[in-house]
Amino acid sequence: MPRTLAQHVFRRLQQLNCHTIHGVPGDFFLRTLDHVTTSRSKWIGNANELCAGYAADGYARTVSQLARHRSKDMDPSPMIGAFMTTYGVGELSAINAVAGSQAESVPVVQLVGTPSSKPMRQQDPSRLVHHTIPGRGMDVYSEMVDHVVCKQAHLRLAKNANDAAEMYDDALQTAIQRSKPVYVTLASDMVDLPVSTELLDDPIQVSRKTLDAGLVQDIIKRLAQAARPLIIADALSYPFGLQAGVNELVRLTNIPAMSYTSGKGIIDELLPSWSPDMPNTTEYSRNCDMVLVFGPLPSDTNTSRWSAIPQTENVISFNLDSVELSTMEGRSMVESSGREALAQLVATLRSDIELLKRVRNEAVENNKTIPQKRQPPSPAQSTTQDDFWPTMSTYLKPEDTLLFANGTPLIGGRALQLPESCQVVASPIWNAIGSMLPTAQGIAAAKRDHQLPGRTILFEGDGSFQVTCQSLSDIIRYHLDVTIFIVNNAGYTYERYLNGMQAEYNDVPAWRYVDAASFFGAKSNDPSYPVFTKRLETWGELLEVFADEKANDGKGLKIFDVVMDPQDVPEAAKAGLRRASEALKQMRGR
Amino acid sequence: MPRTLAQHVFRRLQQLNCHTIHGVPGDFFLRTLDHVTTSRSKWIGNANELCAGYAADGYARTVSQLARHRSKDMDPSPMIGAFMTTYGVGELSAINAVAGSQAESVPVVQLVGTPSSKPMRQQDPSRLVHHTIPGRGMDVYSEMVDHVVCKQAHLRLAKNANDAAEMYDDALQTAIQRSKPVYVTLASDMVDLPVSTELLDDPIQVSRKTLDAGLVQDIIKRLAQAARPLIIADALSYPFGLQAGVNELVRLTNIPAMSYTSGKGIIDELLPSWSPDMPNTTEYSRNCDMVLVFGPLPSDTNTSRWSAIPQTENVISFNLDSVELSTMEGRSMVESSGREALAQLVATLRSDIELLKRVRNEAVENNKTIPQKRQPPSPAQSTTQDDFWPTMSTYLKPEDTLLFANGTPLIGGRALQLPESCQVVASPIWNAIGSMLPTAQGIAAAKRDHQLPGRTILFEGDGSFQVTCQSLSDIIRYHLDVTIFIVNNAGYTYERYLNGMQAEYNDVPAWRYVDAASFFGAKSNDPSYPVFTKRLETWGELLEVFADEKANDGKGLKIFDVVMDPQDVPEAAKAGLRRASEALKQMRGR
Known part of the structure; x- marks a missing residue:
């Protein structure tokens, strides 16, 4: 049987480790969906398109876990996320997720099923097609999305079906090489066009592996001259494939290592020179004379309003694709793969014992310990942010993936002490509330597709949950393993500290979170998909849960509705929130 | 106390009959929200931004009801919808709703709270602000939304605060005059700037009232010559203010009158010459020699794939803004207010008895009757689409607002026989699933703000409900009066007929809809907000509900989970669905 264009589309995604297509069906591509199955890919039908976009983003974010479990060297396998929506109404509903993938460098392909080639060439004003905007042309949506993707491919513009397939391959290659989202349209009349089966034998070129000859020597020279070097791991270390290398660098050199808010989890927290503090808070880091920073995304929210830089x-x-060297004299940008530069830096240090001795920090004491069970105040006392997060550390296990929703989870999550090989997913710049539940869904799908170990644990806000709650239905429908702690503090607590501590606009209504699984369709007592759900108002209830294996095993769905005071934030965060509030107030008047 | 810019913003909206601002709060405009209250407007905090955008659209769609209850002449009061979101992540999540307002000519203002003026002028790459996309500039979102709005106003670009207020007023005026969405950004440092209180004394100019001198004479001449004229009322008659006039025209002339799918409800269905059929299905309309069409939006979905034209x-x-005259020789577009032309046409016919006699159709027999209670098959039998819709006619009351979700409700809803003064809200071209629940929320808010009579009744699909379910929480939180019939047929039944009758991708999971009110936070037995919720599987259960006053009174929230077969559609719709499916199939291959 000859291969169809649609089959080519899905087979290529498999080669890039994307085995599940997310999306919401639409009339323009129902037939395309038939080919998901004929290509032996899987389909996850999300309740809405925004959730599908976030889920595809989450799927691609497991690349570092895939890399750890696939290969022993530092060169990770490629991984792309994919989702499919209908033209117009579907794609626009997901555009915020695509923009987030762009902002945070996640490779995702958005596939859009459009009307057939003829109306796409020229809309007849007396024969309008649904999902169009009269007078705005058929290309209006691709013009909008162009602002947030790095490449587009409109397959109907290709000369023939094989060219269309190559146009598509080229878009995927760009997505992977630049770690950014791309946008592909497939007109409804092209789905079944036959394409050459041999095209798939030519693999997508994953990386450009450029390395500037003198770069690593420069880095080593400057590192050897530094008296107080500091390593900072930031969030883009995950998509840029820097994680294995930076851990090896820290392990070899013992150079003090930290992260910005959302860079947590990149460096193994049991390494002797790792410090959980922010870079602006310790004597050493405040006075460092050199910084090696990996995958930086220095937004205000990620760096305590830039004070941590x-x-x-x-x-x-x-x-x-670059290594930037700054000195007092200025900046220079060297075009080079950051991963390759890091790999060669590590290799050089490994092979040159004298050099390593010079660079290695011997002053660091290994005082890291496994988190101990804390004795909370008393069983009847309410849970507080200051006690909750450190206590949660004892719940964690190696290989867990932890997601921190924006708001108090992102603030509080920094106090978790992580076991080895945990991945943290936290938004360094996009900070869209509601993104993390569907992101967790996508991560759980990728973990299942690739048999990756560890639980998927989401620390969610109640305001966040309400934005994309239907994603829970997707989790249940596809029997995905997800554990959710909802910080139920009746509103946007983070925002209360900025303006309107008591204001009604910072409240969210009280949902019955313990009924969520049942409402969204989970069966009770289904051995193939166990559901554990509990409201936790006191320390006693929380500790009981910690002791219950059924609450710990990561199997099926767990929902913990953790009740906290609406005005409670970790004590350590209050100063930063006050600063942010002041900054907002000072903006008034010009 | 001097007025602030934010207060000016909200007071202007009140002048345009917008008393409720919808939205989701964000840190860049919390202080602005304080001024919603100080301006004596109301705030509805939606669970997510897409719902806020649809709700604002729904709010503005009550303009025809407001017009009916405010004034006796044909000149309706202006009405605009408004919602507010944060920069980037917030506004992009709502962009699909704004595009829908553009496509269907609904005047809505999207207010966006942005970072302060300084970073908006120039983003410092080493001090990134959250909700931005590195390398894409600060104006990227306004460039995206520009494709779907008719005007933008960036208040920080004004010379001073009074100019900013006038820039804003100008945007509102454009929205109202063109009946389209506009986009306004308010930088966080501008909120409290003082503006002149006198600005508000100058009212927004609502309409341009242009009328071409010879136009109505031309129309009358052609009308008098026609042997078989036909009137078609379509969906845009509502926003264009044509409803009162077209009803008067039909009443005066008895010219046979019909509508396209989503034009239902515009013409009083008890008028003698009204016919509920589509224009391609009766002998008279197939052979008409002249058509007067009001507010046309001739999309495929609205016109049975254009066959009804x-x-x-x-x-x-x-x-x-125009009246288009077509003949065999070609088309000519006359720049003129359609509403003014219609008003003058009606006035001329009223004053010229001889003319009216010539135009008036005397052949029409008044055979309209009030819908009678049907005797359904038997109490234990399942509800079917073919029996459900006509039977629902007996549930309806004058002044009800009926919303038809896309899918089977939009198909089946045509079979309802409407009492007088019902408004139908159905999507003529945008056809985004999920739009109607939040639209109903906005309509209910407008009805309350303006004390408009009648219930808000939504005929929803299960797939649609799942897209924007959190809107139900907004309805409950603000104690809005909404009645919802969920057609629970386990999936996208409309799409099953196009491709994949049994395909899993056309399924949606089974939610427990009768638990929805409780899950989303409704209190049980709250006399201030009664909740009635019931699963209806048989005819007996449906008729029981019809007999129960508590299920009929439109007070509080009612949810009816109406179970239907996944493959059931009205018999009359099958031919059309087969045609649409064939059209999709013929597109394959080129």
């Missing part, structure tokens, strides 16, 4: 001008930043 | 070349279309 070290003062030194002596900075080397490792990015995807 | 009459064959005659002799057509006069009444639009917002």
Whole structure:
């Protein structure tokens, strides 16, 4: 049987480790969906398109886990997320998720099923097609999405079906090489066009592996001269494939290592030179004379309003396609794979014992310990943010994936002490409330597709949950393993500290979260998909849950409705929130 | 106390009959929200931004009801919807709703709270602000939304605060005059700037009232010559203010009158010459020699794949700013208010008895009757689409607002026989599933704000409900009066007929809809907000509900979970669905 264009589309995604297509069906591509199955891919039909976009983003974010379990060297397998929506109404509903993938460098392909080639070429004003905007042309949506993707491919513009397939391959290659989202339209009349089966034998080129000859020597020279070097791991280390290398660098050199807010989890927290503090809060890091920063995304929310960015001008930043070297004299950008540069840096240090001795920090004491069970105040006392997060550390296990929703989970989550090989997913710049529940769904799907170990644990806000709650239905429908702690504090607590501590606009209504699984369709007592759900108002109830294996095993769905005071935030966060509030107030008047 | 810019913003909206601002709070405009209250407007905090955008659209759609209850002449009061979101993540999540307002000509203002003026002028790449996309500039979102709004106003670009207020007023005026959405950004440092209180004394100019001198004479001449004229009322008659006039025209002339799918409800169905059939299905309309069409939006979904568009070349279309006259020789567009032309046409017919006699159709027999209670098959038998819709007619009351979700409700709803003064809200071209629940929320808010009579009754699909379910929480939180019939047929039944009758991708999971009110936070036995919720599987259960006053009174929230077969559609719709399916199949291959 000859291969169809649609089959080519899905087979290529499999080669990039995407085995599940997310999306919401639409009339323009129902036939395309038939080919998901004939290509032996899987379909997850989400309740809405925004959830599908976030889920595809989450799927791609498991690349670092895939890399750890697939290969022993530092070169990770490629991984892309994919979702499919209908033209117009579908794609626009997901555009916020695509923009987030762009902002946070996640490779995702958005497939859009459009009307057939003829109306796409020219809309007849007396024969309007649904999902169009009269007078705005048929390309209006691709013009909108162009602002947030790095490449587009409109397959109907290709000369023939094989060219269309190659146009598509080219888009995927760009997505992977640049770690950004791309946008592909498939007109409804093209789905079944035959394409050459041999096209798939030519693999997508994953990386450009450029490495500037003198770059690593420069880095080593500056590192050897530094008296107080500091390593900062930030969030883009995951998509840029820097995680294995930076851990090896820290392990070899013992150079003090930290992260910005959302860079947590990149460096193994049991390594002796790791510090959980922010870079602006310790004596060493405040006075460091050199910084090696990996995958930086220095937004206000990620860096305590930029206060965590070290003062030194002596900075080397490792990015995807470039390494930036800053000195007091200025900045220079070297076009080079950050991963390759890091790999060669590590290799050089490994092979040159004298050099390593010079660079290695011997002053660091290994005082890391496994988190101990804390004795909370008393069983009847309410849970507080200051006690909850450190206590949660004892719930964690190696290989867990932890997601921190924006708001108090992102603030409080930094106090978790992580076992080895945990991945943290936290938004460094996009900070869209509601993104993390569907992201968790996508991660759980990827973990299942690739048999990756560890639980998927989401620390969710109640306001966040309400934005994308229907994603829970997707989790239940496809029997995905997800554990959710909902911080139920009756509103946008983070925002209360900025303006309107008592204001009604910062409240959210009280949902019955313990009924969520049942409402969204989970069966009771289904051995193939166990559901555990509990409201936790006191310490006693929380500790009881910790002791219950059924609450810990990561199997099926767990929902913990953790009740906290609406005005409670971790004590350590209050100063930062006050600063942010002041900054907002000072903006008034010009 | 001097007025602030934010207060000016909300007071202006009140002048345009918008008393409720919808939205989701964000840190960049919390302070602005304080001024909703100080301006004596109301705030409805939606669970997510897409729902807020649809709700604002729904709010504005009550303009025809407001007009009916405010004034005796044909000149309706202006009405605008408004919602507010945060920069980037918030506004992009709502962009699909704004595009829908654009496609279906609904005047809505999207207010966006942005970072302060300084970072908006120039983003410092080493001090990134959250909700931005590195490298894409600060104006990227306004560039995206520009494709779907008719005007933008960035208040920070004004010379001073009074100019900013006038810039805003200008945007509102454009929205009202063109009946389209506009987009306004308010930087966080501008909220409290003082503006002149006198600005509000100058009212927004609502309409341009242009009328071409010879136009109505031309229309009358052609009308008098026609042997078989036909009137078609379509969906845009509502926003273009044509409803009162077209009813008067039909009443005066008895010219046979019909509507396309979503034009239902515009013409009083008890008028003698009204016919509920589509224009391609009766002998008279198939052979008409002239068509007067009001507010047309001739999409495939609205016109049975264009087959309902009459064959005659002799057509006069009444639009917002133009009247289009077509003959065999070609088309001419006259710049003129459609509403003014219609008003003058009616006035001329009223004053010229001889003319009216010539035009008036005396052949029409008044055979309209009030819907009678049908005797359904037997109490134990399942409800079917073919029996459900006509039977529902007996549930309806004058002044009800009926919303038909896309899918089977939009198909089946045509079979309802409407009492007088019912408004139907059905999507003529945008056809986004999930739009109607939040639209109903916005309509219910407007009805309460303006003390408009009648219930808000939504005929929802299960697939649609799942897209925007959290809107039910908004309805409950603000104690809005909404009645919902969920057609629970386990999936996208409309799409099953196009492709994949049994395909899993056309299924949606089984939610426990009768638990929805409780899950989303409704109190049980709250006399201030009664909740009635019931699963209806048989005819007996449905008729029991019809007999129960508590299920009929439109007070509080009612949810009826009406179970139907996944493959059941009205018999009359099958031919059309087969045609649509064939059209999709023929598109394959090129």
